[in-house]
Amino acid sequence: MFMNDTEVKKFRKYAKDNNPEMFVKSLFPEKFKDIVVQCFMENKVTFEKLFNDPDFYEKVKDIMADELYKSLRKD
Numbered sequence: 001m002f003m004n005d006t007e008v009k010k011f012r013k014y015a016k017d018n019n020p021e022m023f024v025k026s027l028f029p030e031k032f033k034d035i036v037v038q039c040f041m042e043n044k045v046t047f048e049k050l051f052n053d054p055d056f057y058e059k060v061k062d063i064m065a066d067e068l069y070k071s072l073r074k075d
Contacts, residue, residue: 001035002068015072020065028065 002008008031015023040047050057 001039002031002064003071005031005035007031008068008072011068012072015069020069023069024062024065028068029061032061032064 011023011027011031014027036047036050040051050060
């Protein structure tokens with residue numbers, strides 16, 4: 001979902017011009033929330049654990065931010 005999101009595609013230049021910490025702390029959190037909420041609406045049961053377990057949510061968010069950042073910097 002992240003890589004197909006038109007707004008995320010605009011993050012590519014930001015990812016290339018900034019360090020990972022700036023990306024993870026500034027752009028990613030709000031986009032992560034938006035996409036997770038969208039996923040939740042599409043499949044509530046699957047995402048209940050994500051929303052009910054703050055530690056799990058943070059771990060998933062950090063992993064997703066890292067992977068998206070690396071992917072955006074490849075091109």
